[in-house]
Amino acid sequence: MTVKSKDKQVLVSARGSAFPPLEVDEGASVPIEEIEYVESGNYTEFVSEEIIKSERPDLGSAKVVVSGGRGLKNKEDFDKILNPLAEKLGAAIGASRAAVDSGFCDNSLQVGQTGKVVAPDLYIAVGISGAIQHLAGMKDSKVIVAINKDEESPIFNVADISLVGDAFEVVPELTEKL
Template sequence: MTALVIAEHDNKSIKAATLNTVTAAKACGGDVHVLVAGANAGDAAKAAAQIAGVAKVIHADGAQFEHGLAENMTAQVLAIAGSYEHILFPATASGKNIAPRVAAKLDVAQISDIRKVDSPDTFERPIYAGNAIAVVRSSDATKVITVRTTGFDPAAATGGSAAVETVAAAADSGKSRFVGQEIAKSNRPELTAAKIIVSGGRALGSAEKFNEVMTPLADKLGAALGASRAAVDAGYAPNDWQVGQTGKIVAPQLYVAAGISGAIQHLAGMKDSKVIVAINKDPEAPIFSVADYGLEADLFQAMPELLRSV
């Protein structure tokens, strides 16, 4: 029994979500292989070979993989899929784009967003915004899985010594082409990989207040900035800061929620955080139900005090 992990990378290094997915693959039993499909991605393949627990790295190189277009990546996965009982993707934007195509072509049911492996054919996944856990058993010969990365500890990025096997690259499908991208640059940690996140909600009242109140604490803690959907919809924060069921799923060591009431869709995105600190003047705010430390106070007074004490 062998599992295949589809690596996410930038053609130079492996992204953190791949490490969590390797842990999930190991829980399925048997060997773990990693597919690195990219353009001049030899460095990424070498990095994948160093991941603890990986038995083999399969490296497919071609210009058609440079930007991870779903149609081309699907073709490459299908070219080697017959050798694997489990094919796992991180439940990221990229993984969610490729996995359904692979499942459809293999004529199997996709098992989405798993957070635990009970056995090689049985998995647990959250439903109803995380308020219930579904146990899913699959009888398909090949199980196509997306992994909620916050549900699994990352595999060690070093310590492994897997062999790297180069395979023929699948041809360009010709169904899509890369036009361009705009990348937001920041000195802060990436939201989904940050160990500390400071998040603000609609109670901040404006983008100016959001920046004035939240940024100093984030700077002091070396934290990523997050926001509730209400704050993003109101224009206080950019879309890529949104935490929640319709935003990013995070599980940092410390999550500070200021002025966030705790709507169910927000809780679904952050309640697996190790320590949750909530600041809200409403004693009935749902955020307090998941908080390890709750402060019933006006955030405009509490946040400066917290900053002075850090």
């Protein structure tokens, strides 16, 4: 895409996970150019970055994401239910804002409008009701599996596979069968 603007200041952003990687054809008629950094004259300064190290795939680019919500009740249950499943699937772990706000996990794992936007091949939502803010962050997932004991949960409206059941029974059984 070529974009031209007459404005002095331009801000462009694109969700990296919203589009598949570009297949580069060496004989393509449309050139892809790498543009050098241009000094903008603004007065911002990079101060620092704190990165939490994990052996799991990066949430933003993972092919499989297992996310937990308030339905998992506490940090111990969140870890006990999600970690074995994520381990079996080689998945990243995500969370709803309710789970993050309740202290179940670090906010770097939040999926949603105020968290990370993900579009994995498989997204498994465990104990997540499906608030619109959460759906905004995972709706582009290829296959969505929802596990929730409330059959009226909005998450089931976007799920490809819906499982109404108690996550504390269903997820360990699923993990064992994998």
